[in-house]
Amino acid sequence: MNPSASFAPDAPWRIDRSRLATLAPRPAHDWDIEIVDETGSTNADLIERLRAQPRDNAPADPHAPVVRVAYSQTSGRGRRGRAWLAEPGNALLMSVGYVLRRPIEGLSGLSLAIGVAVLDALARLPLSPSARPALKWPNDVLLDDGKLAGILIETAWTGPGATAVVIGIGINLHGAEHLAAQVDDANRQAASAVPGTAPASLARAWPGANLTDTLAALLNAIDAALPRFETEGFKPFRQRWTDAHAYAGREVVLLDQGQEITRGVASGVDDSGHLLIDAPEGPRAVATGELSLRLAKERP
Numbered sequence: 001m002n003p004s005a006s007f008a009p010d011a012p013w014r015i016d017r018s019r020l021a022t023l024a025p026r027p028a029h030d031w032d033i034e035i036v037d038e039t040g041s042t043n044a045d046l047i048e049r050l051r052a053q054p055r056d057n058a059p060a061d062p063h064a065p066v067v068r069v070a071y072s073q074t075s076g077r078g079r080r081g082r083a084w085l086a087e088p089g090n091a092l093l094m095s096v097g098y099v100l101r102r103p104i105e106g107l108s109g110l111s112l113a114i115g116v117a118v119l120d121a122l123a124r125l126p127l128s129p130s131a132r133p134a135l136k137w138p139n140d141v142l143l144d145d146g147k148l149a150g151i152l153i154e155t156a157w158t159g160p161g162a163t164a165v166v167i168g169i170g171i172n173l174h175g176a177e178h179l180a181a182q183v184d185d186a187n188r189q190a191a192s193a194v195p196g197t198a199p200a201s202l203a204r205a206w207p208g209a210n211l212t213d214t215l216a217a218l219l220n221a222i223d224a225a226l227p228r229f230e231t232e233g234f235k236p237f238r239q240r241w242t243d244a245h246a247y248a249g250r251e252v253v254l255l256d257q258g259q260e261i262t263r264g265v266a267s268g269v270d271d272s273g274h275l276l277i278d279a280p281e282g283p284r285a286v287a288t289g290e291l292s293l294r295l296a297k298e299r300p
């Protein structure tokens with residue numbers, strides 16, 4: 001793709017700010033929302049920004065979130081330094097920076113709660129009725145078994161009464177086949193990647209998928225989820241996460257850098273967002289850590 005053509009000012013996929021304000025009035029009015037053509041990583045940008053601001057370790061009132069959206073990232077990232085790939089116009093790449101009034105120990109389950117928020121957002125978009133978005137522990141949203149969205153939560157700073165978090169969300173809108181080839185290539189080159197779930201895009205369930213409506217739906221869902229998590233943690237999200245659990249009752253393996261560490265039947269998650277597995281040696285609750293989850297049948 002010709003890079004200058006991909007950023008044409010009149011490209012049809014560009015976000016329409018006035019439509020965004022109509023569809024997501026509160027966030028569009030109250031939050032600082034930046035939209036840029038290209039950056040390294042929207043998460044990295046917001047981490048830097050939150051670190052540069054004065055720290056408020058015990059905020060009396062909630063701070064308004066800050067949002068950064070990029071049409072393209074030159075170093076989009078997943079967990080453990082893995083790459084997150086996207087082409088301009090084909091993906092929504094956004095990060096939300098927020099000073100969450102919880103210490104770092106209180107963030108358990110946040111990436112799962114945001115997964116539930118992404119499902120809420122998808123429920124407000126005109127997907128075909130047969131589409132079944134689902135959640136894969138700990139941080140992926142699947143559509144028909146393909147990876148539709150990734151969630152990456154990082155912290156900018158932590159204090160006794162607050163943690164500045166950056167919530168990165170990447171959602172594929174179009175071009176899943178091309179993306180699959182790119183992901184395969186990237187995984188072949190990266191020793192840390194554990195190949196598994198192929199990419200899916202929203203267009204499969206919504207041929208007219210567009211950035212503006214998708215961003216608006218996400219902003220509204222995050223606007224509802226953040227205060228809820230802030231006061232109650234993961235608990236109120238647990239049932240909805242379980243209802244959308246992609247691998248419920250299936251045999252799974254947990255891998256640490258490609259090495260199998262346990263295998264068993266995935267039964268759900270607990271109130272802290274730990275994955276519950278019925279393993280041959282007994283039930284186990286697994287914390288997020290840096291593990292990868294795969295269906296057992298995908299492994300030799």
Ligand code: ATP
Binds near residue numbers: 082084152196
């Ligand atoms: P795992 O399932 O191993 O735990 P993960 O869910 O932690 O992986 P992330 O680190 O969040 O994965 O995302 C990076 C990985 O996702 C890459 O290694 C690549 O395999 C895959 N990937 C990269 N870009 C995309 C994309 N746009 N859509 C779907 N998958 C992608």
